[in-house]
Amino acid sequence: MSDDHGHGHGHLISFDPTETDHDHHEATPASGRAVRIGIGGPVGSGKTALVAALARSLGERVRLAVVTNDIYTTEDADFLRRNAVLPPERVEAVQTGCCPHTAIRDDITANLDAIETLEERFGDLELVLVESGGDNLTAVFSRGLVDAQIFVVDVAGGDKVPRKGGPGVTTADLLVINKTDLAPLVGANMDVMTGDATRIRGALPVITQSLVEDPAATEVGAWVLEQLACVPARS
């Protein structure tokens, strides 16, 4: 245990429980860090399942870690750990003080702390997935927190969701329409959903998927790898 915690003096007894977490990072390092991708969307749209699928399909090729913002704090993290998708030390959960959108948009401090903790723990991370707590259609990630973001909506939430728009649907770098296998069961019209989504998003990409039919989330995984390839341009 060090008796010097970084500001030129030592304590007889260290009272700082966090001193073992070395924190030599300047705020928001501009380069030489992992690519950060946010995954947002309404409650139950399949964000955690997508993160699990990506961790499974990319985990062997990409050095990745996950930050979860579930309102129950450890729920998502436990899911990822229990399913042995990622070792526990690669998943950090943050508390959002009942305000999941605040923690990813207006005051990103708790999430930046979690990301930097992971980056310090694993010096060579290539990718950090930040999963937001389930929220509404207006929740988007701050550009100060992530490099790119995926917004996940699901077929069972109603085929009018893309038409309603909102910043998540309209501005996310990728829109995922999830659970397409449920469309016939809930009477959702996929043509309406993809048509509205494409019209409202212009040139921004839309991917429809069913993790029941494609547990590896192949198309989204490929998109994520494309983002990683853009790193030199970004930093």
Place this chain on the structure above:
Amino acid sequence: MGLTSLVLADARFPGGGHVHSGGVEEAVARGLVQDVETLRGFLLGRLRTAGLVAAAFAAAAARLAARGTDARGTDARGTDARGTDTDAWAAQASPAGAWAAQASVAGAWAAQASRAWGALDAEFDARTPSQAQREASRAQGRGTLRAVRAAWPSPVYDELGPRPHHALLVGAVCGIAGEPPEEAARCVAYLAVSGPASAAVRLLGLDPFAVNAVLIHLEPALDAVVETAVHTAAHTAVTEDLPAPGAPVLDLLAQAHVAHRGRLRLFAS
């Protein structure tokens, strides 16, 4: 109040404060805070204990940061003056000797300031017996530091380390920005109750107008805390003698809050 202390006291300030409840989440879980009246008692107790400690240390930090900023400013002005022929500096018989003396004074001041910041940090630790509260204080300091470096750049933060206690950092920023210690003390004393009050609104669905009125009713108590904090920071020769009131139940609530990791927690503290 100047803009700096206003911004630092604003709930919208992006320093990570919104994820801390100051013990309210645990108090609510145990039925100790259930409504506006029980919240009032909780806030008053918190203000007079944790709030007073934070306010006194913020005032002391503001004084120390202001002295540091002045010392550097004087040095810079001196350097400018030495470059001007008409200035008294140039007329000195031995400018090189004067510079050396000045440099040695600056070095002595730097060492003294470093010791003073270390003493404030250690004494704040000593007044925060709960490890969970120390961690929460340093987590908020770390988050605030990120926001502060972007808005109020200063070399003073290097003295505080990467995880300063929140109250010390807020005090330092106020001092750097030229605000009096009173404003630093008022800012952290207010934050000691405004954050928990907001957490109670979110957790219990309390009437926000009623809770806001409770905060306003705390004004005489808050003024008294600020006065004591400023007075002691100004008249205490040794850091050890700054106020050290304690609220054991707050310490126990903070420890209990982190003890059960599997349990539902919406706030970091």
